[in-house]
Amino acid sequence: MEINGSFMEQPRPQRISKLSGHDWVIEVLGGHPGTCFDLFRMKKKAFINLCEELRRIRKLKHSRNVTIQEQVAIFLFVLSHNERQRMAANRFQHSLETISTYFKKVLYAICSLTKYVIVPPSYDATPPEISYTTKYYPYFKNCVGAIDGTHVSACVPQDSQVPYRGKKIVPTMNMMCACSFDMRFTFVMSGWEGSANDSRIFLECISNPANKFPMPPARKYYLVDSGYTNMPGFLSPYRGERYHLNDYRGQNLPPQGTRELFNYLHSSLRNVIERCFGVLKKRFPVLRDMPSYSLRKQKYIALACCVIHNVIRMYDSGDPLFVEFENEDVELEEDDMIAQEQQTIQVNVGPEHLREMSRFRDRLAQRMWNDRGG
Structure with missing residues (x-):
C-alpha cells in the first residue's frame, strides 16, 4: 500500500x-x-x-x-x-x-480442591514407610508426618519489600507445610512474609482454630526441626548435636552416642518434607520466579502448586520427579537442607507436659542406642 x-x-x-x-x-x-x-x-x-x-x-x-x-x-x-x-x-x-x-x-x-486433596493423615495405623522399615520401627510407630517451612519467590512493590526480605536478598513468602510419609501435603499455610520465622507461623497455625491445623491425637506426633518446641504432638531433635544428614555423610563420623543416633534417625525420617519441597520447586519454576501478580494471587499460586503436587501423587506413582526424590539420601539444595537460625517462640504448654515429652525423647534415644549394641 x-x-x-x-x-x-x-x-x-x-x-x-x-x-x-x-x-x-x-x-x-x-x-x-x-x-x-x-x-x-x-x-x-x-x-x-x-x-x-x-x-x-x-x-x-x-x-x-x-x-x-x-x-x-x-x-x-x-x-x-x-x-x-x-x-x-x-x-x-x-x-x-x-x-x-x-x-x-x-x-x-x-x-x-484443597479440602478434598490436602487432608489430614490417617491416625489409625502406622505409616507403611515406617512399619516396614526396621530402621524406623518400632521407634517412630506413632509418628504421623513431618512439618517444616520453606521460602518461595514473591514479587512485591519496592516500597513494601522490607517485611518480605528476611535473610534472603530477594523478596520471599514463607509457607509452612505438613506432609505424610508418602510425600503428600496434609496441611499448607502460605502467604507469610519472608521475614516471619518458622516458629511464629507454626504457633499461629496450631493456636488459631480458623486455620484447621490437623492436631494429632494423644501419643501421636509430627517430626519437627530444632526451631520448634519439643512438646506433646511435636517431636524435635536434640539441640547442640549434629543433626542434618550432610553432617553424617562422606568422611564424617557415624552417630556417636544416644543423642546423635536419635538426631540421625529423626533427620532421616523428617527428610521427607524437604524432599516434598524439592519436588514442588523443581516442578513449578513459578515458585522460584514469581510474576507480578497481586500478593493475594501469589499466595494462592503457592497453594495451588501444593494441590497439584498431591493430585499427581494420587494418580501417578511413576511421576519422574517423585521417583527422583523418593530416596531419602537424595542431594537437596542448600536452601532446603539448612534450618533457619531462629529463636523458638514459647508456646502455652505446661512445664510438666514439656518434661514428659523430653523424657519420652530420652527413652526413645536410649532404646535406639541399646538396640544397636551401644
Whole structure:
C-alpha cells in the first residue's frame, strides 16, 4: 500500500495458527508421554484426573470456546514457562485478556480442591514407610508426618519489600507445610512474609482454630526441626548435636552416642518434607520466579502448586520427579537442607507436659542406642 509516495506494510492478523488451543492440547495428550510432562509438568493420566476432579466439584465447565482441558492446560503452561502469559496467548491462540481470565479462574478452582486433596493423615495405623522399615520401627510407630517451612519467590512493590526480605536478598513468602510419609501435603499455610520465622507461623497455625491445623491425637506426633518446641504432638531433635544428614555423610563420623543416633534417625525420617519441597520447586519454576501478580494471587499460586503436587501423587506413582526424590539420601539444595537460625517462640504448654515429652525423647534415644549394641 502506497501512502504519500511511501509504502506501508499492511496490518497482519495475529495468532492465525491453524492449530487451535484445544486441538494442540489434544495433540499433546495423544502424543509422546514426555511431551505432556515437559509442557504441563505432569503426565497424561494425572492431567486428565485433575480435569475430572475440577469438573466433579463443579468449579470448572466447558465454555463456548474453551474446554476444561484447555483451561487447565493454559494454567499449567503459564506456571511452567518463563514467558508465561504472552507465550500462552500465542500458543493457545487467545488474547492476553482471555489467558488472564482463565488463569485466574483455574487458579481459584484448583484451590477449591484443597479440602478434598490436602487432608489430614490417617491416625489409625502406622505409616507403611515406617512399619516396614526396621530402621524406623518400632521407634517412630506413632509418628504421623513431618512439618517444616520453606521460602518461595514473591514479587512485591519496592516500597513494601522490607517485611518480605528476611535473610534472603530477594523478596520471599514463607509457607509452612505438613506432609505424610508418602510425600503428600496434609496441611499448607502460605502467604507469610519472608521475614516471619518458622516458629511464629507454626504457633499461629496450631493456636488459631480458623486455620484447621490437623492436631494429632494423644501419643501421636509430627517430626519437627530444632526451631520448634519439643512438646506433646511435636517431636524435635536434640539441640547442640549434629543433626542434618550432610553432617553424617562422606568422611564424617557415624552417630556417636544416644543423642546423635536419635538426631540421625529423626533427620532421616523428617527428610521427607524437604524432599516434598524439592519436588514442588523443581516442578513449578513459578515458585522460584514469581510474576507480578497481586500478593493475594501469589499466595494462592503457592497453594495451588501444593494441590497439584498431591493430585499427581494420587494418580501417578511413576511421576519422574517423585521417583527422583523418593530416596531419602537424595542431594537437596542448600536452601532446603539448612534450618533457619531462629529463636523458638514459647508456646502455652505446661512445664510438666514439656518434661514428659523430653523424657519420652530420652527413652526413645536410649532404646535406639541399646538396640544397636551401644
